[in-house]
Amino acid sequence: MKKPELSIVFPCHNEEANLPLLVEAIVEALTPLGIEYEVIITDDRSSDGSWQVLKKLAQQHPRVIGQRMRQNRGQSAASWAGMKISRGRYIVTMDADLQNDPMDLPKFIQALQQADCVCGSRVASRAEGDNIIRILSSRIANWVRNRLSDEQISDAGCGYRAFRRECIENLKFFNGMHRFLPTLFKIEGYSVIEIPIATNPRIHGSTHYGVWNRLFASFYDLLAVRWMKSRMFSYEIEERTDSALDDTAPR
Structure with a gap:
């Protein structure tokens, strides 16, 4: 298979x-896009048959790569483990429960x-079909995240993202950093x-997130991101004795 x-x-x-x-x-x-791609799925030590299913899928589909964590480490660790072995110029992260619709991939x-x-x-899609408790808890969580991190992201809890490898x-x-990737990217410029x-309804299984962890699970991580942003600084050099460095200095 070609490099994806x-x-x-x-x-x-x-x-x-x-x-x-x-x-x-x-x-x-x-x-239909004719693009080279790979699918990397990291099993975060599931207690069901996910790993056995994943191994079969990898045999059936050359583009599918499966790996299994030695211990359950959470969503951020499993996401990062997949990113570390990825080879694509672009990376997409999304949930495996099909509530994120793969048909949106061309839009990304x-x-x-x-x-x-x-x-x-x-x-917009949640306003059409979600229950009122989930809508309100999501809106409150987004408001708290944006207030503490000084952001204006309308759906900070959505893990469906695409970004350049760099x-x-x-x-x-x-x-917990998977929640704040957009903010961390902005910090890097x-x-x-x-x-x-x-947003699709879940077909099988049950969600791992409820009202309380939507509101409070990320609170301490948010404080860390807020601290990181407060410690940022910038500077400008007026002149240098060696003008050759001007072409290599960061801007």
Whole structure:
């Protein structure tokens, strides 16, 4: 297989029934584009048959790469483990439960021509079909995240994102950081935009997130990101004795 242009990275925990449907949907979405891609799924030590299903899928589909964590380490660790072995020029992260629609992938690829990172926003689609408690908890969580991190992202909790490989090359990953990738990219000087995406109902299994962890799980991580932003500084050099350095100095 040729070197992929696109790497699609999934953390996975107890999604055995969704995985075959997920791979099928990705193939359907990307085949018409004629793009080289790879699908990297990291099993975060599932207690169901996810790993056995994943091994079969990797045998059936050359583009599918599966790996299994030695211990359950959470969504950030599983996401980072997938990104570390990815080879694509562009990286997409999304959930493995099919609530993020693979048919939106072409929209992300096109939007990457306008920015370094493209974030999905479920605001419009959630307003159409979600229950009121989930809508309110999501809006409150977004408000808290944006207030503490000084951002204006409409759906900070959405993990459906696409970005250029260079965005992550200098990042130091920490637990919970998957929630704040757009902010961390901005700190590094990369551009971030949002696009509206569809939200599908979960077909199999149950969500790992409820109202309380939507509101409070990321609070301490937010404080860390806020501290990082407050410690940023910039400077300008007025002149140098060696003018040859002007072409190599950061701007």
